[in-house]
Amino acid sequence: MRAAGLPLAPTFIPFTPWTTLESYRQFLRALVDLELADQVAPVQLAIRLLLPEGSLLLQLPEVRAMIEPFDTRGLCYRWQNGR
Numbered sequence: 001m002r003a004a005g006l007p008l009a010p011t012f013i014p015f016t017p018w019t020t021l022e023s024y025r026q027f028l029r030a031l032v033d034l035e036l037a038d039q040v041a042p043v044q045l046a047i048r049l050l051l052p053e054g055s056l057l058l059q060l061p062e063v064r065a066m067i068e069p070f071d072t073r074g075l076c077y078r079w080q081n082g083r
Helices: 019-032
Strands: 067-071 075-079
Touching: none
Parallel strands: none
Antiparallel strands: 067 075
């Protein structure tokens, strides 16, 4: 992209039930190492994976252990790492 002079606007979902503090640090370090930090919108560094009703991820025991009851206002299952 750089060689072609095309701007890059990466998008991510950095927070998933499997994200750890260390993996997030590695993610941020990779953005710096790849010289992408200035091209990432700040909101991209805070996006959390949404778990809507019917998500196949809800079938995973490790995900079921992290979720709260379905949030009818948010239309998703809220979750926390490290439960």
